[in-house]
Amino acid sequence: MKQQAWPFVVCVLALVLMPAVASTYWMHIAIVVLLNITYAVALFSVLRMGYLSLGHAGFIALGAYTCVVLTVRLHISPWWGILGAGLVSGAMAWGLGAMTMRLRGIYFSLAIFAFGEIVVAFFRAFDWFGGPSGIANVPRPKFFGHALNDHFSFYWLVLCLSLFFMALLYRLQFTRYGATLLTLKTEASERLAQSVGIDAARLKTATFALSCAVVGTMGAVHAQYLMFINPQVFTFLTSTDLLIYAMVGGITQFWGPVIGAGLLTLLGEQLFSVGYWKTLVYALVLMVVILSLPGGLMSLIDRIRDRWLNKPGG
């Protein structure tokens, strides 16, 4: 079925017009939702080729810390901090991916999980990186001399970056590179792809690095939004949240993670003030979806749309 453009246009218009009507609280919600959607879509680009990253939060944390250290400790402009965050996260992911993506997927998942935990232990170990209490007073970027100090102006930064990254990851699916990635999903088809000269390990590594560069960049923006960073901000539970967004939304289509992240973040921000109740509800939703709705919410939407369009006798 052909994708229709109008829901997408409506969404973007709503996002652009939002600051005109929304309260500060809703701007906060919008920023968190946009960040989570971008993380989830970046994770999806790795899931799409059949790899499960259980430590994406480690790369978010790496980006966030890179930016904070560059701006607070080395007094470099926040803009360079954002850029540096993406580069460092991407480079680290390239290195780890090159080592683990030659092996079966399970090695990748375990190694990246370990990385996610260790990154945080690393920053906690050194006082220069803030130690257990982290670093506060993270400066936000200035736009032509205008500091992005309130939710409304910072929203534009988040919106621009997340739309850019989502457009990038979306478009990449339809390039030759994106089509090739799909062939790497199973072992048999990967061997076939390699036999016609596709450098599978390198493609997968590049995709993983791109995904981590995206979450690293957004992590830097996230830290600027919070204006502090500490080892408890991006933990294993962040990684699993992203995974749950993607799986609940459905990982067969690009819009699955978008819908999953959007709905669950809205739900989570509204309903739960205590972290572990949120975790419990998310995990239960995840199990229900995995066991009884393999395509995620997206497949449900498709099913409803199909029934609506093809009424019996109509």
Next chain:
Amino acid sequence: MSLTLLMQGLAIGLVNGALYILTALGLTLIYGILHIVNFAHGEVFMLGAMLVYVVYVLWEWPLLAALPAIAAVAAMVGWLVERGIFRRLRGQWLQLLVATVGVSLIIQSLSWIVFGAQEKNVPSILPGVLVAWGIRMPYERLAAAGIAMCMVAALYAVVYKTRSGLAMRAIEEDEETARMLGIDTDKVAGLAVALGFALAAMGGVFVAPIYSINPGMGLEAILMSFIIIIIGGLGNITGTLVAGLFIGVVQSMGALLLGAESAHVLVFVVMIAVLIFRPQGLMGKL
């Protein structure tokens, strides 16, 4: 850095390693059957520690009744999880792995809600410290490591000497052929998961008097277990044993020389080195 201190670090490392092995072995066992790494393992370990607190400290059961009861509860949970969840996702490794993550999140968040965030302590069961050649080692740790090693030996016996163990190894080798030869793969999978869960819970029980307990301890345990099975080679029991002792020593030496947080980083670096130079693990085959 005196020799005695070095010996001390080595001794603590070996004892800790023995306890890591107990948890990591269950993972190896389940991996052999399901070809999946059970993420919920660390939470079962935590549950074991929590249950020993509830049963032994709060309800004041005798230890000899508490241990089998906890093992039975953990085995039951494992059997139910295999029945209700893992079995329905066989062959879809990504969904299966995510499901084990889901189970781990459910156990963990329920534990935060039920047991609370406050650190709990199980009083020392075997007080006293052994002093030999200048090395000090609490009897309790020594006993825990000893019992852990006995359980590992028992597991070896189950896997290599019994018919169920033979069936497990057959499934690991080639599941389809095993089924054709009349092995009830579902039953064996249930057994392996139940056994693995019981082992993990026992691991938690033995560390309970040594460390303080909270619902977050499972994550630390699963991290060490994962690093151990990567280094030892996935699905390889002997590799898990060797890697467990090795990582125990690396971590205690690292903690002695560099501090506890840096020891974590050191262990991770060792894992990366193994992935680069010997990706199949110390004992594994690719």
